[in-house]
Amino acid sequence: MDIFANILGGMSALADPYVIAFMVGGFLVGTFFGAMPGLTSVLAIALLLPITYTIDVVPALVMCASIFMAGMYSGSITATTINIPGAPSSMMTALEGNALMKKGFGANALGHAALGSMIGGAIGAVLLMAFMPIAAEISLLIRTPGKFSLVLFALVVIVIVDKSNIAKGFVATLLGVMIATVGIDVLQPIPRFNFGTETLVEGIDIMPLVIGAFAISEVLMQSETWKNSLSSTLEKAKDLRICRRDFLPPREEIREIGLFAYLRSAFIGYGIGILPGAGGSMAAFVSYAMARSSSKKPQDYGHGSREGIASAETANNSMCGGAFVPMLMFGIPGDPTTAIVLGVLVINGLQPGPRLLENQAELLGPMLGSLFFSALILIPLTLWLFGPWFIKIVSIPKGLLYTGIAVVALVGSYVATYSIFQMSLAVIFGVLAYFMRKQNYSTVSMLLGFILGPDLEEYLRRSLSLNDGNPMVFLTNLDSLFFLALTALFVWAILIRKPRKSSAEMRRDV
Amino acid sequence: MADRAPLLRTGVLLPLFFLIVTTVYLAAAFDIRSQFAAPGEMSPRSVPILMACLMYVALAVVFVGEFRKPTADGPAREMLRPALVIVATAGYIALFRPLGYWLATLLFTSALFGIFHFQLRKPLMFAIYAIGVTALFYGLFAGIFGVRLPTLAEGVF
Numbered sequence: 001m002d003i004f005a006n007i008l009g010g011m012s013a014l015a016d017p018y019v020i021a022f023m024v025g026g027f028l029v030g031t032f033f034g035a036m037p038g039l040t041s042v043l044a045i046a047l048l049l050p051i052t053y054t055i056d057v058v059p060a061l062v063m064c065a066s067i068f069m070a071g072m073y074s075g076s077i078t079a080t081t082i083n084i085p086g087a088p089s090s091m092m093t094a095l096e097g098n099a100l101m102k103k104g105f106g107a108n109a110l111g112h113a114a115l116g117s118m119i120g121g122a123i124g125a126v127l128l129m130a131f132m133p134i135a136a137e138i139s140l141l142i143r144t145p146g147k148f149s150l151v152l153f154a155l156v157v158i159v160i161v162d163k164s165n166i167a168k169g170f171v172a173t174l175l176g177v178m179i180a181t182v183g184i185d186v187l188q189p190i191p192r193f194n195f196g197t198e199t200l201v202e203g204i205d206i207m208p209l210v211i212g213a214f215a216i217s218e219v220l221m222q223s224e225t226w227k228n229s230l231s232s233t234l235e236k237a238k239d240l241r242i243c244r245r246d247f248l249p250p251r252e253e254i255r256e257i258g259l260f261a262y263l264r265s266a267f268i269g270y271g272i273g274i275l276p277g278a279g280g281s282m283a284a285f286v287s288y289a290m291a292r293s294s295s296k297k298p299q300d301y302g303h304g305s306r307e308g309i310a311s312a313e314t315a316n317n318s319m320c321g322g323a324f325v326p327m328l329m330f331g332i333p334g335d336p337t338t339a340i341v342l343g344v345l346v347i348n349g350l351q352p353g354p355r356l357l358e359n360q361a362e363l364l365g366p367m368l369g370s371l372f373f374s375a376l377i378l379i380p381l382t383l384w385l386f387g388p389w390f391i392k393i394v395s396i397p398k399g400l401l402y403t404g405i406a407v408v409a410l411v412g413s414y415v416a417t418y419s420i421f422q423m424s425l426a427v428i429f430g431v432l433a434y435f436m437r438k439q440n441y442s443t444v445s446m447l448l449g450f451i452l453g454p455d456l457e458e459y460l461r462r463s464l465s466l467n468d469g470n471p472m473v474f475l476t477n478l479d480s481l482f483f484l485a486l487t488a489l490f491v492w493a494i495l496i497r498k499p500r501k502s503s504a505e506m507r508r509d510v
Numbered sequence: 511m512a513d514r515a516p517l518l519r520t521g522v523l524l525p526l527f528f529l530i531v532t533t534v535y536l537a538a539a540f541d542i543r544s545q546f547a548a549p550g551e552m553s554p555r556s557v558p559i560l561m562a563c564l565m566y567v568a569l570a571v572v573f574v575g576e577f578r579k580p581t582a583d584g585p586a587r588e589m590l591r592p593a594l595v596i597v598a599t600a601g602y603i604a605l606f607r608p609l610g611y612w613l614a615t616l617l618f619t620s621a622l623f624g625i626f627h628f629q630l631r632k633p634l635m636f637a638i639y640a641i642g643v644t645a646l647f648y649g650l651f652a653g654i655f656g657v658r659l660p661t662l663a664e665g666v667f
Contacts (some may be wrong), residue, residue, distance in 0.1 A: 054656065055655070174565045178558070181558050187554070188544065190545060192538075192554060223625060398628075400628055404643055404647070406618070407619060410602060418658075436524070464551065469551070
């Protein structure tokens with residue numbers, strides 16, 4: 001209960017105009033990056049990561065949280081208006097929202113997307129704050145072998161979530177773990193893989209990896225494909241007119257969707273957010289599929305279902321709250337955005353875990369508050385103020401945009417440590433990530449492997465050294481056994497179990 | 511259509527690169543010496559060796575998949591523009607300290623505008639945008655966040 005009170009107390013920092021400026025600024029940056037096809041909130045946070053070296057941790061975390069929320073919501077803007085999801089989590093919204101747009105209800109679809117995002121984001125943030133003390137209690141019960149099995153569970157789930165590319169996901173994750181082993185050993189003061197140079201003794205910082213994998217690789221990808229991207233769609237988009245008064249969804253439409261549907265989607269999104277590697281796309285898809293299967297109007301789906309938009313958008317924004325749980329409690333990020341937020345914590349010398357909540361809740365309170373207020377206030381406010389001009393976002397010349405991103409990425413990687421070496425590393429990782437993305441190796445897996453690798457090694461070695469090298473310790477500890485069983489369950493459910501046939505398919509077979 | 515031999519496509523070359531990196535990594539792992547080792551304790555090289563072995567297994571699966579796959583890369587000319595971006599970026603890093611932020615960034619933005627074919631037919635707009643981008647991010651980093659960026663005078667003297 002103390003933790004909850006401390007979090008609420010810490011939220012008072014949001015009354016500081018300086019912090020509010022970072023929240024609003026972050027939200028606008030997140031909206032821009034989320035709405036622009038090809039750009040994501042992950043890229044926005046990656047580009048701003050070096051700036052967090054020069055500002056206090058509270059505004060940095062507040063800004064990251066508002067970017068996360070904005071990026072998740074604003075993907076629905078171009079998904080609805082020009083049928084190009086600004087973010088992958090808005091695929092379902094594109095399906096339904098653009099159908100409504102073609103029928104002349106574009107503003108109404110954007111209104112439903114914003115309302116769903118607002119409800120989902122706010123509920124996700126409340127659930128995060130409410131369950132945080134319980135999660136902290138639980139995390140205190142987990143001992144070193146259990147922590148190893150938990151990190152292993154996270155890495156396995158991250159790899160197997162993309163069923164079509166398991167081997168490549170495994171390679172990317174291992175690559176991340178291998179990069180993380182450069183530098184001083186996790187338990188002994190011995191430099192590893194520095195190849196005789198002093199520069200590598202301190203290890204590789206997260207910042208050049210993030211900038212390279214998400215910003216520089218994106219510039220390289222776009223330099224290859226930018227010409228054929230949006231020209232024809234933009235011609236059509238020029239004629240679109242959106243009025244502010246149409247953004248407000250009529251009460252009867254909201255009643256038809258129903259409070260239960262919003263709540264169910266919010267809980268689904270939050271639950272999926274907790275799973276490592278799942279992310280907003282899975283939250284939106286599962287919620288959408290569930291809403292469709294229990295809908296009174298399933299025939300509307302695919303032709304402009306407001307219920308479909310609400311379910312997908314509520315879930316993907318609620319996911320934001322869930323994704324923070326494993327990151328704050330165990331240092332295990334649920335998705336790339338929280339992985340970078342973890343980097344912000346580590347840069348500022350903060351170690352995730354229950355102790356962080358107990359001792360420094362005043363630092364986390366504003367971040368959790370930022371999630372809540374971004375959803376509840378900034379989403380509707382931004383739609384109201386800037387909604388009619390949202391469509392113009394995509395018409396920014398790509399040459400100008402990606403040149404700007406390249407300059408921010410490179411200068412940003414320099415200013416963090418005033419090191420040309422960091423700049424060079426960012427480019428090396430950028431080129432590597434570019435080729436990896438072209439060949440469907442997940443750069444997110446590489447980043448999560450890099451972040452979780454040192455924990456995996458430390459917990460493995462500590463567990464074994466405390467038990468005379470006996471690996472049975474992982475099976476005799478109950479918490480460890482639980483996470484190993486959970487890992488096995490996920491492997492079975494995702495890789496081995498055959499999907500059940502629907503009743504319609506079974507009837508057809510008969 | 512493929513215009514390169516199956517063995518020279520990035521689907522094969524990239525895991526081959528990983529294979530070489532892993533081999534160098536494994537060789538370096540064997541050189542790591544532990545300061546002390548209690549009974550049952552894993553040494554600092556144990557996990558890297560384990561990771562390298564797992565990487566070999568994963569790469570073997572990737573190679574099998576790649577050789578079974580009939581697809582190949584697109585035309586090599588697709589790589590020209592990314593290659594130019596990499597060259598421009600390498601040049602920017604090399605010149606960042608000697609020329610200072612302003613001149614190096616101005617040259618870099620001009621190079622990228624050229625690669626992205628941005629405002630090439632309007633030299634005045636090209637110059638205004640290049641100066642504008644350089645000034646905008648100078649304002650962001652040096653003005654708002656108080657970061658000290660290198661200057662031409664520092665590089666020369």
